[in-house]
Amino acid sequence: MPTNAEIAATLTAIADLLDITGANAFKVNAYRKASRAAEAETQDLEALAVADPSVLRKIEGIGESIAAKIVELITTHRIAELERLRSEIPAGLIELLTLQGVGPKTVHLFWTKAGVTDLASLKQAIDSGALANVERMGAKTIENLRASIAARDAAGAQPTRFRLGQAVPIAESMLAVLRTTRGVRQAAFAGSARRGRETVGDLDLLVSCDDHAAVRQAFLSMPGIDRVLANGDTRCAAQLVGGMQVDLRIVDDSVFGAALLYFTGSKDHNVFLRERAINAQMRLNEYGLHQVPSDSDGPVGALVAAHSEESIYAALGLPWVPPERRELHGVDLEQPPMDLVEHHQVRAELHAHTTASDGSLTIHELASLAVSRGFHSLAITDHSKASAQANGLSVERLLRHIDAIRAAQADFPTLRLLAGSEVDILADGRLDYDDETLALLDVVVASPHASLRQEPSAATKRLLRAITHPLVHIIGHPTGRILLGRDGLAPDMHELTAAAAESGTALEVNCHWSRLDLRDTHVKMAVAAGALVAIDCDIHGAEDVDNLRYGVATARRGGLTRKSCVNTWEQSALLAWLKNKKSACALRSSR
DNA sequence: GCCGTTTTCGGCCCGACTGTTTTCAGTCG
Numbered sequence: 107m108p109t110n111a112e113i114a115a116t117l118t119a120i121a122d123l124l125d126i127t128g129a130n131a132f133k134v135n136a137y138r139k140a141s142r143a144a145e146a147e148t149q150d151l152e153a154l155a156v157a158d159p160s161v162l163r164k165i166e167g168i169g170e171s172i173a174a175k176i177v178e179l180i181t182t183h184r185i186a187e188l189e190r191l192r193s194e195i196p197a198g199l200i201e202l203l204t205l206q207g208v209g210p211k212t213v214h215l216f217w218t219k220a221g222v223t224d225l226a227s228l229k230q231a232i233d234s235g236a237l238a239n240v241e242r243m244g245a246k247t248i249e250n251l252r253a254s255i256a257a258r259d260a261a262g263a264q265p266t267r268f269r270l271g272q273a274v275p276i277a278e279s280m281l282a283v284l285r286t287t288r289g290v291r292q293a294a295f296a297g298s299a300r301r302g303r304e305t306v307g308d309l310d311l312l313v314s315c316d317d318h319a320a321v322r323q324a325f326l327s328m329p330g331i332d333r334v335l336a337n338g339d340t341r342c343a344a345q346l347v348g349g350m351q352v353d354l355r356i357v358d359d360s361v362f363g364a365a366l367l368y369f370t371g372s373k374d375h376n377v378f379l380r381e382r383a384i385n386a387q388m389r390l391n392e393y394g395l396h397q398v399p400s401d402s403d404g405p406v407g408a409l410v411a412a413h414s415e416e417s418i419y420a421a422l423g424l425p426w427v428p429p430e431r432r433e434l435h436g437v438d439l440e441q442p443p444m445d446l447v448e449h450h451q452v453r454a455e456l457h458a459h460t461t462a463s464d465g466s467l468t469i470h471e472l473a474s475l476a477v478s479r480g481f482h483s484l485a486i487t488d489h490s491k492a493s494a495q496a497n498g499l500s501v502e503r504l505l506r507h508i509d510a511i512r513a514a515q516a517d518f519p520t521l522r523l524l525a526g527s528e529v530d531i532l533a534d535g536r537l538d539y540d541d542e543t544l545a546l547l548d549v550v551v552a553s554p555h556a557s558l559r560q561e562p563s564a565a566t567k568r569l570l571r572a573i574t575h576p577l578v579h580i581i582g583h584p585t586g587r588i589l590l591g592r593d594g595l596a597p598d599m600h601e602l603t604a605a606a607a608e609s610g611t612a613l614e615v616n617c618h619w620s621r622l623d624l625r626d627t628h629v630k631m632a633v634a635a636g637a638l639v640a641i642d643c644d645i646h647g648a649e650d651v652d653n654l655r656y657g658v659a660t661a662r663r664g665g666l667t668r669k670s671c672v673n674t675w676e677q678s679a680l681l682a683w684l685k686n687k688k689s690a691c692a693l694r695s696s697r
Numbered sequence: 698g699c700c701g702t703t704t705t706c707g708g709c710c711c712g713a714c715t716g717t718t719t720t721c722a723g724t725c726g
Contacts, residue, residue, distance in 0.1 A: 132709055136698035169699045207715085209724050244717055297726085310726080336725090338714050343725085353726070355713090373710095373726080380710045385702080391711060 108179055110144050110151050116179060116188065117141035117172065122200050123191035125210035126217070134210075136172070142374065143167040144176075146433060148627050148634075150600075152180050198224020204266075206254040206335065206345075215240060229255060257333060257345065267305040268350055269589050271619020271656050274299055277309045280328060280352065287324040289317030291359040296369035302430045302659025304589055304622045308351040310369050314359035325354050361393050363414035368392035375432040382422050395421050430662035446662045447641070449655055451674040454483040457528060457551050457582060457614065457642035462507050463488035464496035466647040469514045469523075475648055477521050482677040485549040486511050487526040490538035493555050499527070501543050508546060522677055524548040524684070528582055533557035533564075535571030537578070544577040548684055551614070551642075553582030558594050565595035566602065573605045579687055580640045580672075581606070583616040583623040591620070599628050603635035610687060612638035612672050617657025618650065629664020638683075640672050 108116070121137035143165050144151060154161045155177050162173040175185050195217075202213045202225065216222035219240045220231045231237040232248060232255075277295040284293045290313055294300075297310030315321050318339055325342055326334055335343040335351065342354045357365040368376060368391065383390040387398050394412030411417035416426045425443045458472055459465030467475065469486060476484040488507060489498035499507060504527060511525040526549030530538035537544065537552055544550050552572045560568070572578055584602065587594030606613050613632050615624045624632065624639070632639055641657045643650045661671065668674045672683060 130698080133698050135709080139699080167699070171698055207724065211723055242717065242722080246716060250716090308726085336714055341713050341726095343714090355726095368711095369726080371726085377710060384710090389711095393712090 107152055110147055113151055113176055113179060114141045114145035116185065117144060120185070120188050120191065122203060123188070123195050125203070126195055126199055126213050127191070128210070128214050136167070139167040139374070140172045146627075148630050151176060155180050196223035201225055202228060205251070205258060207250055208254065215242070225255070253333070266349070267307050267590065269305055269619045270299060270303065270622070270659075271653060273306045273309055273350065276346070276350065277311065280311060280325075283328060284311070284313050284321060284324060287315070288320045289315040290321060291315055292362050294366060296366055297371060300370050300429045301372065301432055302656070302663055304625060304660065308353060311352060311354045312362070312365055312369055313354065313356050314362045315356060318356050321354070321356050355392075357392065361412040363416075364394040364412040364418060365392045367415045367418055370429050370432060372433050375427075379422060386422065388421075390418070394418075428662060430659050431665075433663070444665060445667045445669075447658060447666045447668050447671045447674060449658045451668055451671075452641060452654060452658065453481050454673045454675070454677075454680055455481055455643055455645060455651075456483075456485040456524070456526070456549055456580060456640055456673065457487050457616075458484060458645035459488050459528070460486055462503070463493070463498055464646060467645070469511055470517065472645065473514060473518045473521055473523060475645075475651060477518060479651060481521065483522040483524060483680055485524040485526040485551075487528040487549060487551045490527055490529040492530040492532065492538040498530070501539065504539070504543065505546075522681070526551060528553055530555050531568060531572045533560060533568065535568040537572065537575065541577060549580070550578050551580045551582040552578045554584070554586045554595060558586040558592065560595065562596045562598065566597040569595070569597050569602055570605050573602060573611045574609050576687060578611055579684055580612045580614050580642070582614045582642070582644070583621050584613055584628070585623050587623050587625075588620055589622060594623070599631050600635075603632045603637045606632065606637035607635045610638065610683070612640040614640045614642050615657045615661050617641060617643045617653040619653060619656050622656060622660045624660070624664070626660050626663035629661055629666055633665045633667070633670065637670070638672055639666050639670055642673070
């Protein structure tokens with residue numbers, strides 16, 4: 107039973123192999139586009155296909171042929187076409203596609219003209235001088251090839267993607283330098299980081315200025331640059347120590363909006379906008395939206411819009427699309443804009459740890475921090491006893507902690523301090539404190555911390571039990587995944603979000619950039635199910651509050667609106683929700 | 698291989714940079 111991710115990976119594998127054979131580039135691109143569509147699909151493709159295979163073709167980018175291949179994969183666990191390609195093409199060639207500056211045409215050349223079948227034989231062909239006899243393989247190209255291989259060898263297991271919360275601070279520190287550079291008007295980061303993707307492959311920086319040379323020099327002389335990959339008048343690229351690539355684009359200030367739009371992407375979003383421009387007799391690129399030139403215009407038609415993103419969307423008959431929503435294309439964008447949750451609307455933190463368990467701040471320090479952020483409510487939710495590694499609280503310690511939280515309230519007149527717990531959801535779905543204890547708390551965040559490799563069906567059952575527990579308000583980091591580290595649980599999110607909506611339990615978007623759990627696609631499911639969502643920083647130290655932006659971005663990517671986000675509610679509404687779940691429980695248990 | 702307000706064929710986003718070339722192919726985003 108292939109997952110959507112596995113189907114996507116299979117389609118990408120076909121695309122890679124086709125690429126190397128020199129197949130039609132549009133055909134290759136069709137497989138890549140279908141792969142992206144499969145990955146972005148929130149419905150389970152296998153379930154869709156089993157119910158009605160024709161539904162697959164309703165997904166944009168999946169047509170007759172690819173739909174048939176997906177069905178073939180689901181029913182026979184193989185795709186004959188893929189096996190044929192694999193029998194013809196040495197498996198080691200695919201790895202060569204990942205070398206900087208090496209694409210499918212070059213790999214094809216290596217293979218057919220120099221007998222290269224993998225990285226080892228490529229090295230051999232370089233060292234023996236055999237490669238120098240191949241067309242287009244001049245001294246400079248071979249030198250670059252050596253450098254790419256060396257960079258790869260040195261990197262070893264160096265990551266190819268980086269977590270959002272690690273990439274954004276790097277981008278901002280580089281922008282801070284560029285903003286002080288002579289002639290710079292505007293500077294911003296674009297790309298997948300601006301779209302708030304949970305991981306990014308590289309950084310895209312955009313600068314408008316009067317002095318290109320000064321900006322290029324400032325950029326290329328920054329500390330941490332390991333290797334310069336390109337150095338042109340309007341575009342520079344460099345690899346940082348640690349492997350991250352940074353691209354810099356320099357444009358005139360008058361077209362900053364067009365360039366920002368263009369370099370923010372996503373690729374599919376750009377293609378959609380360009381096609382829309384063409385249909386309206388216009389042409390869109392990073393220098394603006396122009397009329398198609400008439401004979402008297404020369405190469406470029408009259409400018410329609412370029413200064414701001416808003417003006418370009420408007421000229422295309424669309425509302426401005428927030429960067430987090432730019433994975434979308436097609437009819438989704440023609441809907442009226444949603445009231446997406448915004449960073450400044452978050453006024454309550456409902457998941458925070460103190461020195462009582464594994465936090466670094468005291469109750470008072472945490473409360474002061476919340477006040478400084480303008481929050482009206484803060485829940486202190488230290489770990490429960492099963493999280494021994496985090497110094498989880500025994501019932502006796504918890505009782506004393508509740509008293510300490512209530513006592514601290516007097517010192518913070520503008521902040522409502524809530525006594526809570528982040529209680530472990532045990533492997534079978536039981537909670538780590540008994541109901542009598544939980545009933546003493548204002549807020550119960552129930553989270554899975556152990557047994558994170560259990561079967562999906564067991565995980566679903568486990569989490570459902572916690573979601574439907576009347577004393578639980580929030581399910582903390584529901585899957586327990588660690589980005590680029592641990593997959594975590596894979597429960598049936600359709601079941602979970604439906605149950606959450608039914609029981610009034612909120613699902614958490616944990617803002618820490620190593621978690622972002624719920625992930626964007628899960629938020630989308632929660633929104634579709636009508637479930638409540640909490641955006642929480644899971645504060646362990648003062649710096650964690652700054653992660654809120656990543657959680658908000660993830661929530662926005664999933665289409666979360668203010669009214670479904672409990673952290674944005676007025677204090678009275680929040681307290682009523684916290685209390686109502688409890689009284690609902692009392693009612694039920696008294697029957 | 699996908700797709701359709703020029704719909705079953707003939708397009709498919711477009712520009713910068715690099716290196717190898719004498720005008721362009723390949724890569725990348």
